[in-house]
Amino acid sequence: MPNRYQMKFSARLRLVSRPALSWLTACAIGTFCPCADAAEAAPAAARRAELIALVRQDCGSCHGLTLNGGLGPALLPRTLNDKPADSLKAVILYGRPGTAMPPWQRFLSAAEAAWIVAQLQKGFPLEK
Numbered sequence: 079m080p081n082r083y084q085m086k087f088s089a090r091l092r093l094v095s096r097p098a099l100s101w102l103t104a105c106a107i108g109t110f111c112p113c114a115d116a117a118e119a120a121p122a123a124a125r126r127a128e129l130i131a132l133v134r135q136d137c138g139s140c141h142g143l144t145l146n147g148g149l150g151p152a153l154l155p156r157t158l159n160d161k162p163a164d165s166l167k168a169v170i171l172y173g174r175p176g177t178a179m180p181p182w183q184r185f186l187s188a189a190e191a192a193w194i195v196a197q198l199q200k201g202f203p204l205e206k
């Protein structure tokens with residue numbers, strides 16, 4: 079036979095648990111759902127400026143300062159437009175093993191890599 083405290087506690091639990099559970103579920107979906115908008119949202123203005131500098135300087139050290147090609151191939155609309163954005167994004171995030179192209183996933187999110195690919199395919203912006 080449960081004592082009074084246990085009875086009161088389980089009654090309280092019944093009242094609290096349902097809304098708490100659905101709140102937790104909503105929270106988990108918001109955080110982990112890959113379809114959530116935030117996962118692929120374009121980077122904010124300040125971060126975009128950093129990404130432009132990164133591509134012009136770091137990527138440019140191999141792909142040419144005008145992205146016209148060097149050790150790595152040209153990253154221009156005419157060389158990239160016919161290639162699927164998703165595979166270019168994967169090359170940026172994971173590199174091309176066995177080549178000089180390094181992985182950038184420690185420095186770039188998937189959304190940021192996708193943004194870079196979109197800019198490269200339409201002509202990469204100059205640093206301000």
Ligand code: HEC
Pocket residue numbers: 132133136137138139140141149150151153157158161166169170174177178179180182194
């Ligand atoms: C150390 C040199 C190096 C650096 C730095 C570098 N890349 Fe590369 N990248 C390469 C090479 C070499 C290849 C060609 C790999 C191959 O032979 O398939 C390549 C390939 C690529 C491709 C595929 C191009 C295509 O036509 O399929 C993309 C996209 C790319 N790099 C983007 C970037 C971006 C963006 C950065 C900076 C975040 C970057 N790379 C930095 C060397 C580099």
